[in-house]
Amino acid sequence: MHFPGMPAPLARVVEMFSTLPGVGPKTAMRLGLNLLTRPAGDAAALATALQLLHEQVGFCECCGCFAEQGHCHFCDDPLRDAATLCVVEQPVDVLMMERGHGYRGCYHVLLGRLSPVDGIGPEQLRFAALDRRLAAGGIDEMILATSATVDGEATAHYLANRYRDAGITVSRISRGVPEGGELEYLDEHTLSRAVDQRVAWQRRAGV
Incomplete structure (x- = not known):
């Protein structure tokens, strides 16, 4: 991703943000500019959190969580x-x-x-x-x-x-x-599955 006149460090940050799922070029640009306008301590805290993420968080040996x-x-x-x-x-x-x-x-x-x-x-x-x-x-x-x-x-x-x-x-x-869902907003597959998996009505005491 190349933006004429953009400083290389900012361009690198924008490029990294744009590799995240659901983050397009414009959103990546906004995120990069937001970080630039924040206090330097905020950027340092984010960098530390990202480093610790890979150093300290993994997956459970038993279940995979x-x-x-x-x-x-x-x-x-x-x-x-x-x-x-x-x-x-x-x-x-x-x-x-x-x-x-x-x-x-x-x-x-x-x-x-x-x-x-x-x-x-x-x-x-x-x-x-x-x-x-x-x-x-x-x-x-x-x-x-x-x-x-x-x-x-x-x-x-x-x-x-x-x-x-x-x-x-x-x-x-x-x-x-x-x-709380309204039937008019459901797709036909969801509604069909709901009918197929219907359960007997359990009458409550006193009703």
Whole structure:
């Protein structure tokens, strides 16, 4: 990326920002200029945070989630249900699951999803690590929480077939109408899935 008259250090910063997902040239320029107008201490703090990010944050040796000391705090938490394993695509999916405060089991992160077009097969994902966890025993249910994309669904089907004879219950997170959602704003696939996965109405006491 070249901007005539731009100082080389600023151009380098703008170029680095533009390599981030969802950041175009104009946004990268705004970010670079914003940093330039801030106190030097802010830029130094950002540089230190980025350096520590790679030095101190990695992936859990057990589940594949974010970790600072080899194991993440989810795997080290003795209060979590080790018999239930939720399989997700990325570490950020674990963070989203935790926001709901409804799941108290353990996780397994694949670090991606099957995508033959992109050359991503089972060997490129953490299936071997999942095999070892299941072989170790103690897991009763595997919850497939991959995305609702074509590749995410293909990954879920692959997982279900791979472990159908593993002696565990394999379930899939439900899809459908979000809480507070209006039907007129839903696409036909979401609405169709909501109908297919309908549940019996549980009448509340006193109603």
